[in-house]
Each structure stands twice: as structure tokens, then as C-alpha cells.
Amino acid sequence: MPRVVVDVMLKPEILDPQGQAVANALPRLGVGDVASVRIGRRIEIEFTGEPDLDRAREIADKLLANPVIEDFTVRVEADETADANS
Amino acid sequence: MPRVVVDVMLKPEILDPQGQAVANALPRLGVGDVASVRIGRRIEIEFTGEPDLDRAREIADKLLANPVIEDFTVRVEADETADANS
Numbered sequence: 001m002p003r004v005v006v007d008v009m010l011k012p013e014i015l016d017p018q019g020q021a022v023a024n025a026l027p028r029l030g031v032g033d034v035a036s037v038r039i040g041r042r043i044e045i046e047f048t049g050e051p052d053l054d055r056a057r058e059i060a061d062k063l064l065a066n067p068v069i070e071d072f073t074v075r076v077e078a079d080e081t082a083d084a085n086s
Numbered sequence: 087m088p089r090v091v092v093d094v095m096l097k098p099e100i101l102d103p104q105g106q107a108v109a110n111a112l113p114r115l116g117v118g119d120v121a122s123v124r125i126g127r128r129i130e131i132e133f134t135g136e137p138d139l140d141r142a143r144e145i146a147d148k149l150l151a152n153p154v155i156e157d158f159t160v161r162v163e164a165d166e167t168a169d170a171n172s
Contacts, residue, residue: 019129022149025149026145026149029144031141031144033133033135033141035133035134036132037129037131037132038129038130039127039129040127040130041125041127042093042094042095042125042126043108043123044095044122044123044125044126045122046122047119047120047121048121052119055117055119058117059108059117063108063115064108
């Protein structure tokens with residue numbers, strides 16, 4: 001069943017200490033070619049009927065994202081749980 | 087510049103209290119047609135050169151996901167910051 005995916009990321013001008021911590025840990029893993037890491041949230045919303053993008057956008061705006069420091073995108077995605085870890 | 091996106095979600099059999107809290111709040115917003123909400127993480131990795139999926143998979147496995155309770159997917163994505171909030 002298709003679901004709506006909401007991606008919430010910090011705005012580009014907002015510092016992301018969590019992502020920076022990961023980026024700083026990478027050289028210790030032998031990874032030297034990463035320029036930046038940013039960490040946000042991915043929210044999967046399943047509707048009882050047809051996926052409703054406008055409704056999802058309203059939910060994201062009111063409940064999932066802080067519009068002062070975060071941007072979000074909303075999209076419909078086919079079910080792809082079978083692809084996990086691929 | 088293309089970036090690698092790692093999506094980390096709790097395995098389907100693991101309870102997601104954070105997502106459930108959002109789902110339970112929805113009727114108060116007048117939204118009654120949502121079956122479930124699950125909340126995970128979205129990590130954007132920018133490489134200095136070409137995006138490297140194998141490298142990203144290694145980073146996700148060692149640093150970003152807990153393979154006991156979480157699944158992750160890795161993919162290359164074109165830059166789409168201009169689409170924010172659309």
C-alpha cells in the first residue's frame with residue numbers, strides 16, 4: 001500500500017551538531033572523503049484510504065516539523081519494505 | 087551535487103512509541119483517516135568526490151543504524167533543496 005513520506009531536515013543555515021559528530025567520527029573509521037553529514041527525520045504516514053498529500057502536509061506543519069528551524073518535503077512512496085538493507 | 091541518503095527506520099515488528107504518540111494526537115487535529123505513523127531518521131551524506139554507495143552503507147551499518155532493531159536503505163539523490171516545503 002502506498003504511504004506518504006515526510007522528510008524533515010534542519011534548514012541549511014542551522015547548525016547540526018548531531019551530524020557533525022558523525023562526520024567527525026568518520027576518519028576514525030578510515031573514511032576521509034565525506035564533506036558533510038546532516039541528520040533529520042523521516043516519517044511514514046499510512047492512511048486508511050487513499051494517501052492524502054494535503055492532509056500529510058497539514059500534519060507535518062502542525063505536528064512533525066518546527067518551521068522556524070526545519071524544512072519538510074512530502075511525497076507518496078510505494079511500499080518498499082522488501083528493499084530493506086539493500 | 088548529488089548526495090547519498092540513508093533512511094533508518096525501526097523494523098516493522100518493533101514498537102514505535104514516538105510514532106504512536108503522533109498518531110494518537112491526530113484525531114484532536116480533526117484527522118481521522120490515518121492508520122499508522124512511524125518515525126525514523128534520514129541522514130544526508132555529502133562526499134567530496136563521487137557519491138559512494140558502498141562507503142555509505144558501511145557508515146550506516148557501523149555508525150547510523152542499530153541493526154538489532156533498525157533497517158536502513160541507502161540511495162543516491164539529486165540535490166533538491168529548492169523543493170523544500172513544496
